[in-house]
Amino acid sequence: MVKILSIGKATQDVFLKSDEFDPHKEGTHMFTHLPLGLKMEVEDVTFSTGGNATNVAVTFARQGLQASYMWALGHDPASETILHALDAEGVDTSAVVQDERYQSGYSVILIATNGERTILNHRGYAGGKHPKLDYAAIHSADWIYPTSLGDGGLPLLRHIVDEAEKHQVKVMLNPAGPELAEPDKLKALLESVDVLCTNKEEMQLLVAGETLEELALHALHYVPVAIVSDGPNGVVATDGKTLVRAGMYEDVPVIDRTGAGDAFASGFLSQWSQGKSLKESIIFASANSTSVVTKIGAKDGILHRGVKLHEMPIHERPVNAREA
Ligand SMILES: Nc1ncnc2c1ncn2[C@@H]1O[C@H](COP(=O)(O)OP(=O)(O)OP(=O)(O)O)[C@@H](O)[C@H]1O
């Protein structure tokens, strides 16, 4: 069974919904100003766990892979909830270091009546620039998926990727904000990355190109497999042999787009790591992310093994030698 270790921050997300969070309502500006001293009723509270690395671990587990998760967490209620949620999904958390100096992230997310959101975020603390993790856990994985490494940033990513490379462990990268802050340094470590998946704006920080196709092909100078997504406008993926261009899996009502990117990238790897084709992997990635945006929270909509998929607009063509 394929073993995938995801590494990175975890959060407790609390989603609050209220008719008062109406950006168009006359006389109120609930999203820019919460009046001091006000007690405002909210109709709906949804507790969920987040953090890119925990979201992707749940896709891997629900797809029947051996999923494990590594990070530093505390004994705070949010950290305990996160560990409990991962255990319940069958994610192996034995590589989590728990210590009272650490604390998970915590976000309160105000969902507006139009689906937009405002986030009050506490970043948590996992040991700063040098989290004391059991990096040997990387050696026994088939794949690692590092993301959102907090204050560790690029130096920590470099360390993790080097460990993987030394032990012939494959790496999928869907970089988050802190890793994208210094694109040149990120590019320097791409030679150790097997699959790179980003959205369009992120890929434009790394390579030149206007269209998804140009961006994906240019990324092949750095990595063997490149995937570029652009929300409802579709996605292009290439492994240097074929190029797949896909549209939207389904035009669904978007309830909360938290976790769309995670569901897409992890959906891809859950299939690709099992030897599925580029096209099959993109179809599942698209279905997984589309399902996630129809539910509140980043994990609720993640697809389970054996789910029936339907057709989607998708086109595959060979890549010729001049392009790659
Ligand atoms: N409105 C939508 N309807 C259907 N599917 C969507 C929608 N938005 C996103 N998706 C799906 O999610 C995938 C990833 O979305 P996107 O390209 O926005 O990634 P992202 O910007 O990395 O997201 P994130 O902000 O979560 O990191 C898309 O390729 C698509 O399959």
Ligand SMILES: [Mg+2]
């Ligand atoms: Mg993303």
